Amino acid sequence: KAGVTQTPRYLIKTRGQQVTLSCSPISGHRSVSWYQQTPGQGLQFLFEYFSETQRNKGNFPGRFSGRQFSNSRSEMNVSTLELGDSALYLCASSFGTGTGIYNEQFFGPGTRLTVL
Amino acid sequence: AQSVTQLDSQVPVFEEAPVELRCNYSSSVSVYLFWYVQYPNQGLQLLLKYLSGSTLVESINGFEAEFNKSQTSFHLRKPSVHISDTAEYFCAVMNYGGSQGNLIFGKGTKLSVKP
Numbered sequence: 613k614a615g616v617t618q619t620p621r622y623l624i625k626t627r628g629q630q631v632t633l634s635c636s637p638i639s640g641h642r643s644v645s646w647y648q649q650t651p652g653q654g655l656q657f658l659f660e661y662f663s664e665t666q667r668n669k670g671n672f673p674g675r676f677s678g679r680q681f682s683n684s685r686s687e688m689n690v691s692t693l694e695l696g697d698s699a700l701y702l703c704a705s706s707f708g709t710g711t712g713i714y715n716e717q718f719f720g721p722g723t724r725l726t727v728l
Numbered sequence: 729a730q731s732v733t734q735l736d737s738q739v740p741v742f743e744e745a746p747v748e749l750r751c752n753y754s755s756s757v758s759v760y761l762f763w764y765v766q767y768p769n770q771g772l773q774l775l776l777k778y779l780s781g782s783t784l785v786e787s788i789n790g791f792e793a794e795f796n797k798s799q800t801s802f803h804l805r806k807p808s809v810h811i812s813d814t815a816e817y818f819c820a821v822m823n824y825g826g827s828q829g830n831l832i833f834g835k836g837t838k839l840s841v842k843p
Contacts, residue, residue, distance in 0.1 A: 616771075645830060655818065655833035668830055702771055704831075717831060719764075719772040 614639065616705050616720035624726045630691040633723045637684050637705030643667075644686035645717060646678060649700040658701075661686050662709040690725075698727045730755045732821050734834035742842050743811055749804040749837045751793075751819030761802040762820040762831065763793055772818065778802065789813075814841045 617636045625631050637644050645668075646658040657670040661680035678688040684705075690697055700722045706715035735750040753759065760779050764772040776787040783795040793804045802819060816838045820831040 647831075647833075654835040655820075655831075657830040657832070660830060670830070704772075716774070716777070718774075721771040 616703055616718055618701075618703050618720040618723050620723060621721065622724050622726075624728060625693050626728050627693055627695060629693050630689060631693060631725060632687050632689045633701055633703075633725070635686045635688075635703030635705075635720060637686070637703075638718055641705040641707050641718075642684050643706045643709045643715065644680055644684065645704045645706070646686070646688050647702045647704065648672075649702060649722070650696075650698070655702070658688065660709065667709050693727045695727050698725060700724050730757075730759075730821055730823055730832050732819055732832055732834035734817075734819055734837050736837050737835065738838045738840065740840045740842060741809055744808050746807050747805065747809050747813075747839065749817050749819075749839065751802045751804065751834055753800050753802070753819075753821045753832075755800075755823070757823055760822040761793075761795055762822070763787075763791070763802070763804050764818045764820060764833075766816045766818065766836075768815075775804075775817070809839070809841045811841050811843060813839060815839060 619634045643662040645660040647655050649655045660668040664680045675691045680686045702722045703720045704717035706717045708715045731754040733752045741747045762777045763775040765775045766772050776785045778785050778795045786792045791806045816836045818836045819834040
């Protein structure tokens with residue numbers, strides 16, 4: 613079974629630009645979550661999508677947005693990039709959502725975004 | 729709000745020595761607990777998890793962690809480390825029973841195993 617894939621793996625942008633990152637979940641998984649990893653703040657939850665609906669959102673500005681398609685693939689978009697947006701962006705997929713019945717999250721390798 | 733504290737940002741240790749990576753979480757509500765490992769330039773891999781039942785959980789590569797509800801801790805241990813264990817380790821918590829299934833991570837502990 614193929615794992616979570618993220619594209620591109622590396623990205624260099626300049627301040628003010630926008631960027632779109634892609635995540636393909638494990639086949640059969642319907643939930644996709646996004647996390648930002650930086651040396652200073654560590655791993656922080658961005659948002660979760662399940663069945664094309666945003667179910668949960670972390671404490672990030674509106675410049676960060678996402679969506680999920682009918683095939684469960686997800687994209688996240690960052691507009692008006694700032695230097696502080698340089699980070700490793702990790703995507704995780706799980707079969708379901710919520711924690712009433714535990715849904716293990718499987719992580720992709722991440723997209724490393726550098727903002728110059 | 730739930731938070732996770734990993735008390736040591738870096739832990740240097742010699743090969744074949746024992747190691748303990750400490751993790752405490754803030755809220756006493758029902759939780760699921762996890763340890764993830766991240767090797768350089770890679771994503772996160774689940775090392776072990778506590779969902780319910782026995783408070784001692786083990787991984788296939790010799791790590792173990794014990795859930796201590798009274799101390800709200802989930803420390804990771806290995807009796808004898810290898811060079812290949814060099815990586816960054818993250819403790820994470822998920823509050824049980826809610827509609828929000830996101831993980832809350834600690835800041836990570838870099839384990840450096842020296843020969």
